[in-house]
Amino acid sequence: xxxxxxSGPATPPTAPSGLVSGALRMGDYWLTVLAxxxxxxxxxxxVTPFFYVLALGVLLGGFVEADSTTLEGADSYLAFVAPxxxxxxxxxxxxxxMTYPVYGMVKWQRIYFSMIASPLTASxxxxxxxxxxxxxxxxxxxxxxxxxxxxxxxxxxWGVLVAWLVQGLVVLGFGTPVMLFSLSIKGEExxxxxxRLGMIPLxxxxxxxxxxxxxxxxxxxxxxASPLWQGVNLTRMLALGEIDWGLAAIHVGYLGVLAGxxxxxxxxxxGERLVS
Amino acid sequence: xxxxxxxxxxxxxxxxxxxIDVTVRPGVAFGFLGPNGAGKSSTMRMIxxxxxxxxxxxxxxxxxxxxxxxxxxxxxxxxxxEDTLDVELNVxxxxxxxxxxxxxxxxxxxxxxxxxxxxxxxxxxxxxKVDDLxxxxxxxxxxxxxxINRPEILVLDExxxxxxxxxxxxxxxxxxxLKQAGVTLLLTTHYMDEAEQLCDELVVMDQGRIVAHGTPLxxxxxxxxxxxxxxxFGVGEHEALAAKVEDLAxxxxxxxxxxxxxxxxxxxxxxxxxxRGLAPVATLVRRASLEDVFLHLTGRTLVD
Numbered sequence: 001x002x003x004x005x006x007s008g009p010a011t012p013p014t015a016p017s018g019l020v021s022g023a024l025r026m027g028d029y030w031l032t033v034l035a036x037x038x039x040x041x042x043x044x045x046x047v048t049p050f051f052y053v054l055a056l057g058v059l060l061g062g063f064v065e066a067d068s069t070t071l072e073g074a075d076s077y078l079a080f081v082a083p084x085x086x087x088x089x090x091x092x093x094x095x096x097x098m099t100y101p102v103y104g105m106v107k108w109q110r111i112y113f114s115m116i117a118s119p120l121t122a123s124x125x126x127x128x129x130x131x132x133x134x135x136x137x138x139x140x141x142x143x144x145x146x147x148x149x150x151x152x153x154x155x156x157x158w159g160v161l162v163a164w165l166v167q168g169l170v171v172l173g174f175g176t177p178v179m180l181f182s183l184s185i186k187g188e189e190x191x192x193x194x195x196r197l198g199m200i201p202l203x204x205x206x207x208x209x210x211x212x213x214x215x216x217x218x219x220x221x222x223x224x225a226s227p228l229w230q231g232v233n234l235t236r237m238l239a240l241g242e243i244d245w246g247l248a249a250i251h252v253g254y255l256g257v258l259a260g261x262x263x264x265x266x267x268x269x270x271g272e273r274l275v276s
Numbered sequence: 277x278x279x280x281x282x283x284x285x286x287x288x289x290x291x292x293x294x295x296i297d298v299t300v301r302p303g304v305a306f307g308f309l310g311p312n313g314a315g316k317s318s319t320m321r322m323i324x325x326x327x328x329x330x331x332x333x334x335x336x337x338x339x340x341x342x343x344x345x346x347x348x349x350x351x352x353x354x355x356x357x358e359d360t361l362d363v364e365l366n367v368x369x370x371x372x373x374x375x376x377x378x379x380x381x382x383x384x385x386x387x388x389x390x391x392x393x394x395x396x397x398x399x400x401x402x403x404x405k406v407d408d409l410x411x412x413x414x415x416x417x418x419x420x421x422x423x424i425n426r427p428e429i430l431v432l433d434e435x436x437x438x439x440x441x442x443x444x445x446x447x448x449x450x451x452x453x454l455k456q457a458g459v460t461l462l463l464t465t466h467y468m469d470e471a472e473q474l475c476d477e478l479v480v481m482d483q484g485r486i487v488a489h490g491t492p493l494x495x496x497x498x499x500x501x502x503x504x505x506x507x508x509f510g511v512g513e514h515e516a517l518a519a520k521v522e523d524l525a526x527x528x529x530x531x532x533x534x535x536x537x538x539x540x541x542x543x544x545x546x547x548x549x550x551x552r553g554l555a556p557v558a559t560l561v562r563r564a565s566l567e568d569v570f571l572h573l574t575g576r577t578l579v580d
Contacts, residue, residue: 006426008387013378013425015346028382029373036364114360114421116326118377119346275326276287 015119022124023131026115030132041140049089049144053151056209057081072211073242079153083163083239084208086144087231090167093137094174095199099191102129102182106273113274122271126263130175137171138164155241163238166252170231173255176262183269202228207236230254277302277429277460278323282332285318292318294484295332302428305451305461307475309468309566311576315484316464317357320433323462324354337428350378353427357434359414361406361421367393368402371421378425385424392420396450412443419450430454432463436470448473468566480570487573492566499572500564501526503542507535507549508558517554524548529571536571538564 016022061077074080105111115125145164154160181194205215206228212220223229234251237243278300285293293315300306308316321327323336325345334341336348361370368389375385393399396416401409409417415435422430435451436444451474455461465471471478472492480488480495488495505525509517514535522528524545525537539545542561549556570576 006388006391006423008391009381009384010426011380011384013350013380013427015344015350016379025377025379026373028376032365032369032373036369109363110358110360111362113326113356114362114374115377117324117349117352117354117356117360118374118425119350119379120377121346275328 013119016124019123019127022120023127025120026124026128030128034132034136045140045143046147049085049147052085053078053082053148056085057151070211072236073240074153074236076153078151079240080211080236081209082148082151082153083236084232086141086148086163086167086239087170087235088203088206088208088228089144090137090141090170090231091174091199091202091228093140094133094171094178095195097133097136098175098178099182099194100188102179103185103188103191106183107188112270116274122274123267126179126267126270130172130179130263133175134168134171138168141167154239159238159241159243163235166231166234166238169252169255169259170235172259172263173227173231176259176266180262180266180269183266183273202226207232227255227258278334278336278462280319280323280332280334283319283322283329283334284331285315285322285327286330292484293322296479296481296484296486298479298486300429300460300462302460303458305455305463305474305476307471307478308462308464308481309466309471309475309478309570310464310481311466311570313483314481316481317433319481320431320462320464324352324431325349350425351428353422353425353430355415355418355422355430355432355435357437359418361414361417363406366403366405367398367409367417370406370417371424374421375424380425388424388426392423395423395453396420397446410443412439412446415439415443415447416450419447423454427459429460429462432461434464434466436465436467444470468570471566478566480566480573482570482574482576488569495566495569496564499569501538502540502564503538504562504564504568505537505539505542505545505549506558506560506562507537507546507556508533509535509554509556520552520554521549527572536568538568 016025057078061081064077066077068075071077071080112125116122142164145160148154178194185191205223206212206226207223208228212223212229215223230251234248237248278298280296280298282295282297283293284291284295296319308319310316318327322329322334322341325336325341325348328342337351339348341348362373365373371389371392372385375388376382380388393402396419398413398416398420401413406414406417419432419435432451436447439447448470451461455474461474463474475492477491478489478495479486488499490498507521514530514532518528518530518535521535521537525539527538529536529538537545546559546561
């Protein structure tokens with residue numbers, strides 16, 4: 001029995017010296033969470049992408065007879081739809097990781113409140129969580145791209161490499177606003193709203209499965225304003241080797257500004273929830 | 277360790293803490309006693325740097341929570357009223373990840389976990405899921421977590437609320453050991469027995485103000501007689517009968533279910549009541565407690 005005074009080394013506890021050093025202190029938390037939950041994610045990460053490629057790209061796509069001009073430069077429907085599905089996959093991960101899990105950490109288990117009682121601040125907590133989201137997405141999308149490689153849908157190796165890295169930006173473009181939403185809502189029923197009116201329409205009408213030109217001139221413009229189209233088009237240009245660098249810069253800027261603004265707002269909102 | 281002068285906290289129009297002065301010295305077990313809504317938890321949250329004061333001055337370790345929150349928090353242990361444990365992780369991992377938040381090396385955190393699990397008697401539950409623990413075990417785990425950084429001040433907000441009597445005594449025993457080891461304890465409670473058992477010094481709070489300050493025995497001595505005679509009559513009779521016995525004691529309190537007669541000799545009071553031909557349904561003589569202090573100071577019981 002130890003009459004607690006503590007023995008052994010006594011490194012003094014410290015406040016983090018900076019934003020990154022504080023977030024890195026949470027690395028073991030996220031790794032431990034991953035170690036406990038990775039089994040549930042195996043199917044989503046490895047099997048689901050393969051099923052989608054097979055069902056939509058190969059089997060359904062076999063019925064699509066269109067030339068490469070219609071398919072935005074792709075030689076086949078599979079080559080057209082595959083990059084779109086990768087970007088949509090990144091978006092789906094952002095929605096699944098930043099909705100109920102974030103809400104639960106504020107409302108149910110209140111884990112954020114235990115974190116803020118330590119020397120960490122809302123900025124550290126948000127950076128660590130988004131950093132973990134990005135790494136997880138890069139891993140999942142990396143697997144997705146590897147699954148796609150044997151289908152011969154990529155033009156250049158470097159294009160695929162950059163397309164892969166771009167998914168880190170795509171997931172932040174969705175992860176930060178969704179996190180902000182989850183930190184701001186009063187009740188979990190609000191999630192139905194962003195799944196039904198956000199994620200599903202975005203997946204269906206943002207150029208993932210068909211060229212947005214098919215929507216007609218007005219709806220096309222609306223679709224092009226959506227963050228997913230920015231990600232889908234950027235990924236597709238890189239995968240197909242048909243790159244309009246000016247447009248690519250707009251896509252990167254759009255997603256970067258969206259992520260940056262929502263990140264800042266999410267830190268503020270989390271701070272308001274935890275410190276009052 | 278802690279000093280507050282004219283400390284206030286408002287939430288909109290509601291003023292939870294209305295200008296309190298507190299000084300906590302090292303090694304002391306300092307209590308905030310009061311009913312729910314007295315402003316105890318709001319005060320704790322300000323000290324823990326998670327609630328900016330609305331007015332007044334607050335210093336913890338000589339630092340300003342508004343400027344040096346993370347530095348102060350690195351040296352505090354916080355055991356909140358609700359266990360904010362991660363139910364996805366097991367007992368061991370809850371302690372491990374928390375130790376890392378304080379910038380402690382991995383090997384050192386692991387060594388401390390062994391010690392702390394032993395201290396809170398959870399060694400055999402190290403790999404158990406948090407959900408499988410009883411309420412008392414969860415609270416002990418939360419206390420262990422709050423000790424991972426070997427804090428100079430341990431803050432406990434209602435540490436035994438919601439626990440059964442046996443679990444409460446286990447917690448008290450652990451806290452008493454910490455106190456003996458020289459850890460400064462800061463605790464809020466609405467249990468007078470908890471405050472009497474653990475606190476060297478306490479303040480009684482009511483409606484955001486400090487209404488008394490001293491040692492538990494000192495407060496009892498100052499605000500109450502040594503003994504209390506409790507008389508229980510039929511329902512609704514207490515108010516009317518109070519006038520017939522009030523001269524027998526130094527002071528009388530009329531509660532809905534009983535009369536409290538304050539005297540240094542409770543047995544003599546009971547005898548005198550009987551000699552006047554009154555027949556209470558039940559009588560009890562007990563030593564005065566902090567509950568009596570609170571009743572005297574506020575006119576209300578702690579559970580009101």
